[in-house]
Amino acid sequence: MSIALEARGLTKEFKGFVAVNNVDLTVEKGTIHALIGPNGAGKTTCFNLLTKFLQPTRGAIHYEGRDITRLPPAEIARLGMVRSFQISAVFPDLSVLQNVRVALQRKRGESYDFWRSEKSLTRFDEAARSYVDEVGLTEFLDHRAAQLSYGRKRALEIAATLALEPEMLLLDEPMAGMTQEDVERISALIRRVARNRTILMVEHNLSVVANLSDRITVLARGEVLAEGDYATVSKSPEVIEAYIGAGND
Numbered sequence: 001m002s003i004a005l006e007a008r009g010l011t012k013e014f015k016g017f018v019a020v021n022n023v024d025l026t027v028e029k030g031t032i033h034a035l036i037g038p039n040g041a042g043k044t045t046c047f048n049l050l051t052k053f054l055q056p057t058r059g060a061i062h063y064e065g066r067d068i069t070r071l072p073p074a075e076i077a078r079l080g081m082v083r084s085f086q087i088s089a090v091f092p093d094l095s096v097l098q099n100v101r102v103a104l105q106r107k108r109g110e111s112y113d114f115w116r117s118e119k120s121l122t123r124f125d126e127a128a129r130s131y132v133d134e135v136g137l138t139e140f141l142d143h144r145a146a147q148l149s150y151g152r153k154r155a156l157e158i159a160a161t162l163a164l165e166p167e168m169l170l171l172d173e174p175m176a177g178m179t180q181e182d183v184e185r186i187s188a189l190i191r192r193v194a195r196n197r198t199i200l201m202v203e204h205n206l207s208v209v210a211n212l213s214d215r216i217t218v219l220a221r222g223e224v225l226a227e228g229d230y231a232t233v234s235k236s237p238e239v240i241e242a243y244i245g246a247g248n249d
């Protein structure tokens with residue numbers, strides 16, 4: 001087994017309140033790993049720690065064997081671990097193609113100036129088209145982002161994230177606010193992009209988690225309550241108790 005991301009003893013205290021307590025987490029390369037748990041379990045805090053948006057009080061995080069505990073998020077993105085929606089790269093007045101092109105320019109370290117000549121921009125077109133195609137938005141290539149449905153905007157955000165060529169994607173509630181149709185579309189998309197990448201996601205929709213995840217870590221009160229595949233964790237009496245106790249479904 002090859003490990004993409006590993007946390008040991010991850011702890012975050014807010015003024016004495018322990019939101020994440022001694023969490024060990026191992027995400028295997030090439031898998032879809034979900035972080036779930038009832039409200040207030042510490043998922044978001046844990047996710048922010050792993051993506052370096054928060055500094056841990058204690059513990060260590062390794063990505064691809066490298067200690068990233070003290071690295072800033074931008075540096076981690078350069079190592080290949082990208083948080084989707086991190087870049088909130090959807091510019092409403094740009095087209096689908098232009099949005100992905102901007103992300104590509106960013107990846108290549110070019111200036112953020114998208115008013116530059118059309119000629120210098122068009123050389124990104126071919127790559128941009130392939131990412132748009134990967135997320136199923138080819139027929140909307142010239143539509144302004146603002147005109148897209150909510151689900152397609154999320155797909156566009158994923159395309160912009162893919163343009164950064166991540167080996168590992170961290171998704172924060174990718175299904176939040178989606179219609180059932182969008183949930184199905186984005187699920188298929190996540191499955192597709194996971195073929196040659198590692199994915200860690202925080203997700204509330206348990207049927208999505210059941211469908212997509214190879215492995216699930218259940219948090220409750222800041223601690224790891226259970227870990228395994230969906231069949232295993234969903235049978236755990238502690239997990240059932242934690243969800244019922246918190247008034248979740």
Ligand SMILES: Nc1ncnc2c1ncn2[C@@H]1O[C@H](COP(=O)(O)OP(=O)(O)OP(=O)(O)O)[C@@H](O)[C@H]1O
Nearest residue numbers: 014017018019037038039040041042043044045046
């Ligand atoms: N900046 C902060 N300062 C103080 N307490 C915080 C802070 N951020 C989170 N917490 C507390 O830490 C606990 C875990 O919160 P967190 O948002 O990580 O949980 P969650 O599992 O993501 O919850 P939800 O599913 O409701 O989003 C909660 O009790 C929350 O109030």
